[in-house]
Amino acid sequence: MEDTPGEEHLAFMQWAEGAGIKIKGITPARFPGRRLGMKATRTIKNNEIMLTVPVNLMLTIDSIPSSFTSQFPSGTSIHGILAAFLTHGDPSLLRDVEPWQKVWPSFDEFEDSMPVLWPEHLRVSNSSYGANSSSSAEGKVLLTPSISGKWNSFAKEPLGVDYDTRYQNLLSQQEKRLQDAWAHVVTVYPETEWKTFAYYWCIINSRSFYYVSPGKDEPEDWNDAIGMVPFADYFNHVDDAACDVTFDGRKYTFKATRRYEKGEEIFMSYGSHSNDFLLVEYGFSLPTNPSDTIYLDDIIFQDLTTAQKKELAAQGIFGNYTLPLPPSPSQSPSTSASTSTSNIHYASTLKYLPRREWRNYISGRPCQGINEQKTNEIIRGWVEKYRSECVVTSGIIEGMLKTNQKGEDGGDEDGDGDGGRIGSRAWEREKLGMLLERWGQIRRLCEGVIEGLE
Numbered sequence: 429m430e431d432t433p434g435e436e437h438l439a440f441m442q443w444a445e446g447a448g449i450k451i452k453g454i455t456p457a458r459f460p461g462r463r464l465g466m467k468a469t470r471t472i473k474n475n476e477i478m479l480t481v482p483v484n485l486m487l488t489i490d491s492i493p494s495s496f497t498s499q500f501p502s503g504t505s506i507h508g509i510l511a512a513f514l515t516h517g518d519p520s521l522l523r524d525v526e527p528w529q530k531v532w533p534s535f536d537e538f539e540d541s542m543p544v545l546w547p548e549h550l551r552v553s554n555s556s557y558g559a560n561s562s563s564s565a566e567g568k569v570l571l572t573p574s575i576s577g578k579w580n581s582f583a584k585e586p587l588g589v590d591y592d593t594r595y596q597n598l599l600s601q602q603e604k605r606l607q608d609a610w611a612h613v614v615t616v617y618p619e620t621e622w623k624t625f626a627y628y629w630c631i632i633n634s635r636s637f638y639y640v641s642p643g644k645d646e647p648e649d650w651n652d653a654i655g656m657v658p659f660a661d662y663f664n665h666v667d668d669a670a671c672d673v674t675f676d677g678r679k680y681t682f683k684a685t686r687r688y689e690k691g692e693e694i695f696m697s698y699g700s701h702s703n704d705f706l707l708v709e710y711g712f713s714l715p716t717n718p719s720d721t722i723y724l725d726d727i728i729f730q731d732l733t734t735a736q737k738k739e740l741a742a743q744g745i746f747g748n749y750t751l752p753l754p755p756s757p758s759q760s761p762s763t764s765a766s767t768s769t770s771n772i773h774y775a776s777t778l779k780y781l782p783r784r785e786w787r788n789y790i791s792g793r794p795c796q797g798i799n800e801q802k803t804n805e806i807i808r809g810w811v812e813k814y815r816s817e818c819v820v821t822s823g824i825i826e827g828m829l830k831t832n833q834k835g836e837d838g839g840d841e842d843g844d845g846d847g848g849r850i851g852s853r854a855w856e857r858e859k860l861g862m863l864l865e866r867w868g869q870i871r872r873l874c875e876g877v878i879e880g881l882e
Contacts, residue, residue, distance in 0.1 A: 431457040431589060433464055436530045443527035444659045450480040456531075456662045456696060462711075463533075465664040465693050472688040475579050478671075479682040484550050486680075487525065488639050488655035492517070497615045506652040507632055508609025514628040516617050528658050535627045539712030539850055540858075542630060543571060544602050547850065550859055554578055555600035557607050568824045572669070572705040572870060573817070574723055575599050580824065581817045587737075591747045596723050598708040602633075605651060634710050635661040660696075665706070667718050669695040703866065713866060722811050724749045724872055725836040727813045728775055731806075736778050743790060745771040751811065751877055776806040811877050818871035825864045832857050 430437075433456045445451055451800065453476070457467040472478060489497065489506045489762050492513050492546035500509055514529075522529075539545045552567050554577035569578040577597040578584070594601075606629055639655025640646050646653055657680050663671070670686040674694055688694055698706075702721045714720075725747050727769070729737060740746045747770045774790050781789065781797050789795040832853045 431459065431467070433531075434459055436527075437464070437476065440527045440531045441659070442866055443646060444485075447658075449485060450477075451477055451659065454477070454478050457693075459693060463664065465695075466662045468688040468690055468692050468694055469688050472684045472694075474684060474687050477534045477681060478694070479680075481660055481662060483678055483680075486637075486639065486655045486657050490641050493521075495690050501612055502757060503616060504612040505605065505609050505649065507605065507611055507629065507649065507654060510618075510654070511609065511625055511628040511655075512613045512617065512709045514631070515613075515625050525658075533633055535623065538630045538634075538711065540635075540855075542600055543575065543708060544606065545626070545630070547856075547860060548566070550856070550863075551599060552576060552578065553599045553603075554597060555603045557600075557603045566622065568862075569821065570825060570828075571599065572722070572866060573706050573726065574702065574721075575708055579726065579817055579822045581813070582644050582730070585730055588728060589737075589741065589746070591741075593747065595702065595705060595721075595726075595748075596725065598704060602708055603669060607648075612765055632656065637673075637680065638675065663694065663696040665698040665710070665712075666695040666714070667697055667700060669697040671696040673697075703869065707866070713869075715783075720869070720873065721750045721752070721876050724751065724772065724810050724814065727810045728772070731810065732775070732778070739778065739783070739786075740775060743774075743787075745774050745790070751814075751873060753807070753877055753880070756865060772807060772810075773803060776803045776810075779806055808878055808881045811881075815874040815878070816869060818867050818874065822864060822867045822871070825860050825867065828855060829860050831862065 437456045441451065441455065453468055453470050454466050455469050456464050459465050459467075460820075461580065461853075470691045478593035484491075484671065488512065489509060492509065494564045496513060496517060497509055500512070549567050550570055552569050553571060569580050570575050573579055574596050575598045577600060606626065609629060610622070610625060613625060635656055638653055640653050660680060661684060663669075663682070669758045670683075670684060670688075671694060672683045672685050674681050674683075682696065684694070698710070700719040701709075702719060703717050703723075707713045728749055732740075737746070751772075753772060774786075777789060777798065778786050779804055780799070781795075785795050785797050789798060835853050
C-alpha cells in the first residue's frame with residue numbers, strides 16, 4: 429500500500445530542511461488504519477541522531493511579539509495565548525508557518541477523536557461546562573470514571589475534601605482549561621469565532637512538547653510548560669519508544685536507542701499515560717498499554733467510615749488508588765515500596781486492623797494481625813464493584829448501538845452545515861464502538877486483578 433503522505437507533507441519537509449531542521453533517515457508516512465507517523469527511509473543505527481530542531485523554529489510564548497502577548501489579562505494561560513496568536517496573530521508572521529499549518533489535523537479530525545468536542549449526550553461528566561449544564565447531565569454516563577468523574581451503578585458521596593486528582597476527572601479539567609482560555613481571549617478579541625479558537629487550542633494541546641522560558645520557573649499549571657516543535661509532531665506514541673528526546677534550551681534532539689530497519693515506524697514516548705488520559709488529551713488510545721490505569725477512589729471511599737478517611741488523610745495516603753496492583757506487600761511492609769498503588773493495601777487493612785497496629789504496619793514497624801486473605805477479599809470486593817460498572821455501562825452502550833443500527837442516516841441533522849457527519853448515526857456508532865472497546869479493556873484489567881487475588 430502506498431504510504432506517501434501527500435504533496436503538502438513533502439513540501440513541509442522541504443520547508444523544514446530549508447529553515448534549519450536537520451532530518452536524517454526519517455520521513456512522515458501513512459500507516460494503514462492509523463494516523464500519519466514517522467518511518468525510517470534507511471537503516472538507522474543505535475545512538476544515531478535522527479532529528480534536530482532549533483528553538484528559534486519552535487512556536488513558544490517567547491516567539492510571539494510582546495505587543496501581542498501583553499494585551500491579555502493576568503491569568504491568561506500560555507496555552508490560550510498561543511491559540512489566540514494562531515487565530516489573530518499578524519498575518520505576515522503566520523505566513524512563516526503556513527507550510528507547517530497545512531499538515532496539521534483538521535477540525536473534523538478533532539471532533540472525531542476528542543471527547544471535549546463530542547455531542548453532549550456522549551460526554552456526560554461532572555464538568556461545570558457543557559453536558560453538566562443541561563438536562564443531558566441526567567443522561568447515562570458513557571465515558572469512563574477517570575474521564576467523566578461519574579458512575580452508572582452507584583452515586584458518588586461528597587467527600588468535602590479536595591485532593592490532587594490530576595489524572596482523574598480528566599474531561600472537566602480539560603473543559604475548564606479550554607473555557608477559561610476562551611473567556612480571557614474574548615476580552616481582547618470579542619469577535620473570536622469559537623470553532624476557530626477551539627481548533628487551534630486542540631492543535632496546541634495535542635502536539636506540544638515541554639518548554640519553559642529561559643530563566644523562568646516552571647508555570648504553576650504544568651499544562652502551560654509547552655511549545656510546538658515543527659516536524660517532531662509527526663512521531664506517534666508508545667510507552668517504551670526506542671527514541672531518546674532531549675532539550676538543552678537551544679534545540680530538541682531525537683536519537684534512536686536501537687537499530688531501525690528501512691520502512692519501520694519510529695515512535696517516541698509522550699510519557700507513561702493511561703488510555704483515558706491519552707484519549708482526552710490526544711484523541712487516541714492504545715490496544716496494549718503497559719501504563720494503563722484506573723482509579724478506585726470513589727469505590728473505596730464509600731466503603732470507609734469518616735474516621736478511617738481522616739486517618740488516611742493524616743497519614744498522607746488519601747486517594748489516587750490505582751489498578752493494576754503491585755505485588756502484594758509481605759508481612760514486613762518496610763520491604764515494599766510506598767507508592768500510590770500499594771496504598772490500596774493500606775486502605776484495605778485499615779478496615780480490620782486496630783488503629784495502633786495499622787499505624788505500625790504502614791510505618792514498617794512490627795505489626796500483629798495482618799491477614800493476606802482478608803486483605804485480598806476486601807480489595808477483590810472493590811474491584812468487583814468496578815467490574816460491575818463495566819458490565820452496566822457496556823450494556824447501555826450495546827443498547828444504544830442496537831437502537832442506532834435500526835435507524836437510517838439523514839442529512840444535516842444538527843444544522844451546522846457539516847452534512848450531518850457530526851451526530852449522524854454512522855458517526856455515533858463509531859464513537860460508541862470506541863467507548864465499548866475501552867470498557868472492555870477496563871473489564872479485562874479488573875478480571876486480571878481479581879484472578880491474581882484469588
